[in-house]
Amino acid sequence: MIHDEFEWIKSITPSSSFQKELIVGIGDDAALWSVDEKMEQVVCVDTMVEGVHFTKDTLSPYQIGHKALAVNLSDLGAMGAIPQFFLVSIAIPNEWSEQDLQEVYEGMKDLAKKYRTDLIGGDTVSTKGPLVLTVTIIGKVEKGTHLLRSHAKPDDIVFLTGVTGESAAGLHLLLEKTRHHSFSESEKRLVAQHQMPLPHIEQGRILSKSGFRISLNDVSDGIASELNEIAESSHVTIHIDEDKIPVSPFLEAFSIEERRNCQLYGGEDYVLTGTVSQQDYQALASLFKQQSLSLFVIGKVGEKENASVYLYHTNGRASNPLTKKGFNHFRER
Amino acid sequence: MIHDEFEWIKSITPSSSFQKELIVGIGDDAALWSVDEKMEQVVCVDTMVEGVHFTKDTLSPYQIGHKALAVNLSDLGAMGAIPQFFLVSIAIPNEWSEQDLQEVYEGMKDLAKKYRTDLIGGDTVSTKGPLVLTVTIIGKVEKGTHLLRSHAKPDDIVFLTGVTGESAAGLHLLLEKTRHHSFSESEKRLVAQHQMPLPHIEQGRILSKSGFRISLNDVSDGIASELNEIAESSHVTIHIDEDKIPVSPFLEAFSIEERRNCQLYGGEDYVLTGTVSQQDYQALASLFKQQSLSLFVIGKVGEKENASVYLYHTNGRASNPLTKKGFNHFRER
Numbered sequence: 187m188i189h190d191e192f193e194w195i196k197s198i199t200p201s202s203s204f205q206k207e208l209i210v211g212i213g214d215d216a217a218l219w220s221v222d223e224k225m226e227q228v229v230c231v232d233t234m235v236e237g238v239h240f241t242k243d244t245l246s247p248y249q250i251g252h253k254a255l256a257v258n259l260s261d262l263g264a265m266g267a268i269p270q271f272f273l274v275s276i277a278i279p280n281e282w283s284e285q286d287l288q289e290v291y292e293g294m295k296d297l298a299k300k301y302r303t304d305l306i307g308g309d310t311v312s313t314k315g316p317l318v319l320t321v322t323i324i325g326k327v328e329k330g331t332h333l334l335r336s337h338a339k340p341d342d343i344v345f346l347t348g349v350t351g352e353s354a355a356g357l358h359l360l361l362e363k364t365r366h367h368s369f370s371e372s373e374k375r376l377v378a379q380h381q382m383p384l385p386h387i388e389q390g391r392i393l394s395k396s397g398f399r400i401s402l403n404d405v406s407d408g409i410a411s412e413l414n415e416i417a418e419s420s421h422v423t424i425h426i427d428e429d430k431i432p433v434s435p436f437l438e439a440f441s442i443e444e445r446r447n448c449q450l451y452g453g454e455d456y457v458l459t460g461t462v463s464q465q466d467y468q469a470l471a472s473l474f475k476q477q478s479l480s481l482f483v484i485g486k487v488g489e490k491e492n493a494s495v496y497l498y499h500t501n502g503r504a505s506n507p508l509t510k511k512g513f514n515h516f517r518e519r
Numbered sequence: 520m521i522h523d524e525f526e527w528i529k530s531i532t533p534s535s536s537f538q539k540e541l542i543v544g545i546g547d548d549a550a551l552w553s554v555d556e557k558m559e560q561v562v563c564v565d566t567m568v569e570g571v572h573f574t575k576d577t578l579s580p581y582q583i584g585h586k587a588l589a590v591n592l593s594d595l596g597a598m599g600a601i602p603q604f605f606l607v608s609i610a611i612p613n614e615w616s617e618q619d620l621q622e623v624y625e626g627m628k629d630l631a632k633k634y635r636t637d638l639i640g641g642d643t644v645s646t647k648g649p650l651v652l653t654v655t656i657i658g659k660v661e662k663g664t665h666l667l668r669s670h671a672k673p674d675d676i677v678f679l680t681g682v683t684g685e686s687a688a689g690l691h692l693l694l695e696k697t698r699h700h701s702f703s704e705s706e707k708r709l710v711a712q713h714q715m716p717l718p719h720i721e722q723g724r725i726l727s728k729s730g731f732r733i734s735l736n737d738v739s740d741g742i743a744s745e746l747n748e749i750a751e752s753s754h755v756t757i758h759i760d761e762d763k764i765p766v767s768p769f770l771e772a773f774s775i776e777e778r779r780n781c782q783l784y785g786g787e788d789y790v791l792t793g794t795v796s797q798q799d800y801q802a803l804a805s806l807f808k809q810q811s812l813s814l815f816v817i818g819k820v821g822e823k824e825n826a827s828v829y830l831y832h833t834n835g836r837a838s839n840p841l842t843k844k845g846f847n848h849f850r851e852r
Contacts, residue, residue: 315648
């Protein structure tokens with residue numbers, strides 16, 4: 187089967203594009219766009235592999251397309267950037283039908299529309315192995331805006347822009363029962379969070395436009411892992427309070443231990459976590475409130491030096507340092 | 520085996536980078552750069568798959584790295600652009616060693632140095648299938664410079680910036696004898712053209728800076744195919760003269776028929792082919808001569824409408840239209 191590699195891109199015409207004022211030309215091998223010197227360009231790349239990041243039992247072709255773009259958008263979210271363009275490179279096994287590929291594309295297209303980003307290039311090749319899908323995303327952010335992991339300082343407030351653990355719980359259900367199972371309403375929500383996450387681009391934009399000194403990460407590998415990265419980059423200790431970590435009501439059917447594992451170590455939630463000074467926190471909280479977006483306070487930054495993350499229990503005692511122990515897809519199972 | 524996905528990028532420090540004035544930051548998930556409003560940004564993506572675009576018998580790991588970047592650079596060459604940054608996404612089979620990967624990286628690094636382009640991001644994932652290597656390259660070109668396939672007009676001169684056919688002949692030798700064979704000196708040259716092509720970036724820059732109306736393509740699929748694309752996009756007929764197509768002296772051991780096939784249909788030479796008006800041709804030829812670069816005249820553009828490519832034989836008769844019949848790697852073998 188020979189797939190037409192240009193079909194996807196050809197379906198984008200200047201009049202249907204979101205960034206049409208900027209797109210100078212989209213060719214078969216290259217795309218051109220105009221830039222704005224007030225902004226910096228941002229680029230991120232992510233690859234999803236069948237059998238590693240998903241299987242036919244966990245994601246439909248439509249969801250694969252959605253998720254590949256969502257994961258990449260989330261990286262832009264963590265930079266506070268505005269998404270502009272994306273390129274898709276896909277290595278396709280023979281068993282995949284045109285229909286499957288069309289659905290992958292539809293999943294991307296629908297999400298791209300939501301975030302006003304245009305497909306401007308790609309490459310389609312065949313493979314004798316599993317499907318490999320690489321998305322490169324290009325965005326822009328105001329000059330001088332740096333939401334870096336190294337920006338945390340002692341006494342900063344640690345925040346989180348959404349609940350964590352739902353995606354990991356959803357994956358757990360999918361691995362046990364497959365996506366063809368008839369899930370309960372609660373389970374459906376968890377499964378959907380794993381299959382079709384919505385990246386926190388709007389939240390990232392509030393954070394970057396605030397002008398505050400902010401450290402930031404998107405939660406792809408679990409909050410324990412992401413906060414450890416911030417602690418290491420900023421050379422600080424981070425304390426998080428077990429009671430303050432928001433709990434998803436959809437996780438009720440899980441044991442306390444499982445729930446805690448999902449919340450701290452479950453990855454792929456694609457919310458944002460980071461730190462801001464106590465002084466700036468109230469103003470930031472108002473900006474989130476104005477747009478009806480969540481902003482949870484889950485802890486604070488401790489002394490400079492130690493570079494560890496501690497969890498405070500309900501009884502007031504600190505845990506051992508929380509390790510990164512992130513979420514490693516199927517390989518640890 | 521877990522590969523450290525950031526090792527490659529971490530090896531780039533601002534002081535060792537070629538675009539250091541422009542790089543604002545390189546993080547684990549995203550990179551930022553400053554832009555120049557006088558230029559447009561260009562982006563291209565290409566994927567190479569083990570067993571489709573190369574095998575362990577045709578390319579060494581070092582050559583895989585070189586070639587993946589070269590193919591992408593060639594797309595920038597066809598836009599007349601200056602290479603700036605690249606991102607690498609690699610799906611790695613378990614059988615690949617750290618040493619193999621290091622060599623892939625060295626192959627890229629050496630070529631990147633030659634073309635003054637910086638690695639600014641990437642993703643490393645595991646796969647149960649063959650190696651899949653995706654390179655995204657970002658460059659810039661002066662505003663308003665369009666070297667488009669649709670720019671050919673009747674009476675234009677058809678040019679070529681290097682010999683064609685060597686890469687295809689080299690691949691033929693590699694498939695027959697593998698890269699471990701002791702090749703003759705002539706054969707080594709052909710094999711090297713397949714394994715380590717050098718993209719025509721400098722030639723592309725002369726063409727874009729000339730300011731002339733130029734149609735252009737890089738020869739990834741053979742000149743018959745590339746000129747057909749120009750003919751179709753420009754709605755013209757292109758006549759090429761068999762006697763004028765440069766013949767590689769290293770192809771002497773091949774039959775006339777094989778040689779002709781390699782020259783016209785052999786792909787992956789990564790030279791440039793296109794058209795320029797008769798009026799501008801002399802000035803363009805001087806610019807190439809000043810830099811000791813080749814520019815061959817191989818034919819001319821005929822009437823507007825037909826959108827075909829004809830080959831003129833030594834006896835003066837025209838051939839049937841040359842079909843695209845490009846070069847399709849291993850799948851047609």
